[in-house]
Amino acid sequence: MIVWIILFPMIGAILNGLLFASGFWKKKCNGDEHTEHNISGIIASGAVLLSALLSTYFFVQLLSLEPSQRQIIQELFVWIPSGDFTVSFELMFDTLSSVMALVITWIGFLIHIYSIGYMHHDKGFAKYFTYLNIFVFFMLILVLGNNFPLMFVGWEGVGLASFLLIGFWYQDTEKAYAGRKAFVVNRIGDFGFILGIFFIFFIFGSVNYQDVFGKALDPAFMSAVPAVTITAIGLLLFVGAVGKSAQFPLFVWLPDAMAGPTPVSALIHAATMVTAGAYMMARCNVFYSQSPTAQMVVVSIAAFTAILAATIAITQNDIKKVLAYSTVSQLGYMFMAIGVGAYAAGLFHLVTHAFFKALLFLGSGSVIHAMSDEQDIRKMGGLRKKIPITAITFLIGTLAIAGVPFLSGFFSKDEILAALYDRGYTIHWIIALITVVLTALYMLRLYLLTFEGKSRVPESIKRYIHESPYSMTIPLIVLAVLSILGGYIGVPDFMGKVVGLHDTNLFEHYLSPAILIDNAKEVGHHLFGHWALVGFSIGGAALGIIIAFYLYSFKPSAPAKIAKDIEPLYKASKNKWYVDELYDYIFVQPFSYLCNQAYRFDQNIIDGAVNGVAAALKDTALTLQTAQTGVIRSYATLMAIGAAVILIIIVLW
Amino acid sequence: METVVFYVFAALALAGALMVITFKNPVSSALSLVLTLFSTAVLFVLLLAHFVAVIQILVYAGAIMILFLFTVMFLNLKPDALKFESKHLGFKVSALLVILLFVGYFASLGFKKGLYLSNTSTSDIEGFGTVQGVGMSLFTDYLLPFELTSILILVAIIGVVVIAKKRAN
């Protein structure tokens, strides 16, 4: 029955694709565009809603089981039978995938609803929903598959959907390029991922989760496997995650991916697809927990990504670009948590981040909608009075991501910081703490420049600013509520005790069956206790917020002055630390030089040879053409002579 | 006796064949062809192929030749329709050369392999060359090819009808 979770979106995609995107409806039924859009939107959203309800049903079933039994497996058919090696099309609904499935389907459903309003005037409405359903389908395969090849199928499928949706307005060359860039950069990561899968098969002789992890947990088996192999597997899988989840150095595609429609940015490039890497690594926790080297690499890259993206986000002026870099930075947090072995904390942040980042993106979509497709925050300001619902929900999202106490982001981020500190990654903890300040700073800057202060909106647009329709505001409100309350599913035990909620971390407890090795051992005695760490993170958030208010609310002239004082740094940050340019210089240009040389070689030498042969053949043919007289008797004669020659050869042999 | 019959009818067959390719008038050629086919039928009898000999006369010398003659008559050829023949020496020379080669080859094949006719032993085989024998062979071992020839004939019939009909308009 689990299969229906993935089948509904597939059916939705097929229906939408065949009925509407193909133009069938328009031709055969003469339906007007309005009805067509409504039906198509309802089919797509309905499909995801059914998946969501089904996921919830299975989630409730899981809860009724014993914690150690919480796993539902359904085998559909044998997919690749090849000698000893078989891969089944097998779905698994366990605690880890249930969390992912719930996030994907419910947030996906909200974003589908939102899209009905957002895309209503778009010509490619049905095509959009087809792609969106395809995305949900593949994303669910990714998280529900019970073996690595199936995960890879989903992994590539969401890559495809992402490519299609980033380049959705492909008439705009730049947007089409952005789609292509995302695809190409992702391929680099996928290369690592598939190598990792090969490695796993090579070592463990299977690709099924139960077999692989079972062997990986078996000390007798593992004693024969060199530690460096496990590190290699971990690092190769991490390369895949780096590509899909936009970590340094492959994060460059994500900001460009904002070329797609905003709900897509919310669903794919903030809430779900980019977190696939985190899911994959949490799934493979046995490898990371057994390889300190891999963990160190993961944590370091994640920390570097988090702070790098945060410093870029401060200076960006495109509302979606700020959010994109913020996503990269937040993904860095998730990977830091996973890198230190605090998988539950990472996934907890994944969930809360899905809530508030989807909210922020949808809010920014609402702003863009109101501003007639203007995305530059320098041309906004004072929008709160015009679009109050968007403004309030956006503020909630901002505060949640900044880590203001009692909102969802506070709990999850705090847990990650605590995990970093507890496990002795002090330097990373400090970096993460600085990033907290930066996060609060750039998010408040975004909010203040967009919604507060004096209006800088051009007169031509001003008249048209309006609040979005209900189909858009309702998802915003729902997500805002989730952003506030979502954190309470994972209140840390020490806080829970104080307020008498629960004495265990519910989320961590629920997830624990899927986390096969729990190396949450705390290293030695620490200078700071839990409450002190909480104080640090609150302090960091407060510092960021205060700076933001000072700079963008009380002293609006200050930012420009600061920018001038530290001009090189400012410029570097504004230009994304020249990473794109660096890649262009290191990879793209030498490659295109190589290609040019190859092109010349091909033109002159290979084509020269081919054309020469062709020309020679043509001349020969022209000469031989005279033999084709059309006189049948001469053909007969030639045939007879040929037969005679063969006879001579046979006789004389 | 057998030797005499062979040489007489072999000579007749060759003469007929030569006449086929030398006569100008198609009617004469056709009649010469009948002579050749008939002589061959006699040789078949010598080879104990009775059924095949009958078929040869009925189908070949009978039906096919009638078709030829019918067509020639039907066309009602004008005299100048036949006034063309090759004047190219080249064709004739090359054709003759080819002929010599074939004759030489087949002659050498026949003498080299040392195969001999086995009339006595062959006649011991029950039903050799009779309707029954050929029929058994045709409808057991060679049933599928036999049925396929019927399809071939059907296709030929349809083809002929199509070709003839088109030109009628």
Add this chain to the structure above:
Amino acid sequence: MNIGIEHYLVLSAILFVIGAYGVIVRKNLIIVLMSLELMLNAANLAFVAFSNALGDMTGHVFMIMTITVAAAEVAVGLALLVSIYSHRESLDIDILKLLKG
């Protein structure tokens, strides 16, 4: 002197090449078709001779097949001939060089 298979084979070969000569040299379409018949007939003779020599009736069966093919070939050939004649008023095989590609 006994009559051996080689006698039949030589006769068959001579008949065959006479037919081939007719096909190559003659220009009259009807006679070309007849020459073709001669060649087929020569082949039949060889079949039957071998059949006798080997004591196997397969040769007879093939001879019957050949007759069938010959009948079909003649029918189609003559139909073409008729239509060519009604178009061109001539039986010269060389007019077919109009079909040259």
